[in-house]
Amino acid sequence: MTNWLSDDEQRAWRAYRRMVLLVDSAVARELAHDAGLSMPDYLVLSALSEAADHRRRLTELAVRMQWSPSRLSHHVTRMEQRSLVTRAECSEDLRAAYVVLTDTGWEAIKAAAPDHVRSVRDHLIDLLDEDEIAALTSIGEKVIAHFGADCLDRPVPRDDVGRADYAAQSANRSPVSSS
Amino acid sequence: MTNWLSDDEQRAWRAYRRMVLLVDSAVARELAHDAGLSMPDYLVLSALSEAADHRRRLTELAVRMQWSPSRLSHHVTRMEQRSLVTRAECSEDLRAAYVVLTDTGWEAIKAAAPDHVRSVRDHLIDLLDEDEIAALTSIGEKVIAHFGADCLDRPVPRDDVGRADYAAQSANRSPVSSS
DNA sequence: GAACGTTTGATGACACGTCAATAATTCCAT
């Protein structure tokens, strides 16, 4: 005996799906048009731009982004071919590898960020008032919490605690917003 | 001069992104595991199950789902190879074609729906109280409205007005929820 | 120090989605 969705629940689910479809595709389309980057590209570049030496271990990056190692590896390969990032060996652990932001990649993310933020504002943030922003945050964080501690936005590894790069979004400092 | 996101806005955007990532991947994973269907598969089957003769014109379906014609054509081809749907000619317009639900497809969607609804409840709907459901709906519909009338969930074509299949979600009738 | 299981990444096969180009039919204006 299935517990079907009520009309209100159905409506919420449909609105959610449609919103995500529209927002994501609009933001992605504009990012591609303005900067020649895909959303995944942007997220990788942004994560690297937040890192100390503009480099991260593949696994660390994959965990942080909630990507499969395989996905990241594939994507890094493709980005490498466009000179946005490079791989570098890790001297302490020969299995491991770094992904490093190239100058090209750094310029690309710096150039892309303002238009991207504009785009996010246009299609989501600026459409909502203060209460709605708060509601969205609270709903989002509630859902995220349900998936457990592994899924926090900032699963900062033990040995990484104390770094403060993340706070730097709205200031004009070196890390570029992963917005 | 870029209008960067404030801390609150940044937090909302990050929570939104992460929520979408987690919910979508969990629901998709469970659907694939339980029913051997992808989300796109489910959406196509569900849309067809809502149609009068379990069939729809390709273009009509593409518009309704907000998919590109190309995407739908590709996907239908793949689904056809798995015997979930078939193509049929349209006698009135020789350019046109129907996609038709096969018996296999019909059985597949009927079997998949309960688990899928369970999954949507587990990872989103049941996590939220009544107010939050209402807030999510209102936020979603506000955003959808921003994208214009073309993007309504139910861009019912003129000649289709009056059909009532959509109302039938929570009842146990023939159309299967597109949830 | 050899054997075992674990961690870290890479890879191939395949599903998915977009874009641009194509073909066939229909519609419409003359």
Next chain:
DNA sequence: ATGGAATTATTGACGTGTCATCAAACGTTC
């Protein structure tokens, strides 16, 4: 009726993402 534009659908090339599998290096245990 005919020629040009619009509609409908398909296709190929390519970028993207997943899953299963593999290989190499590490670390621990005996």
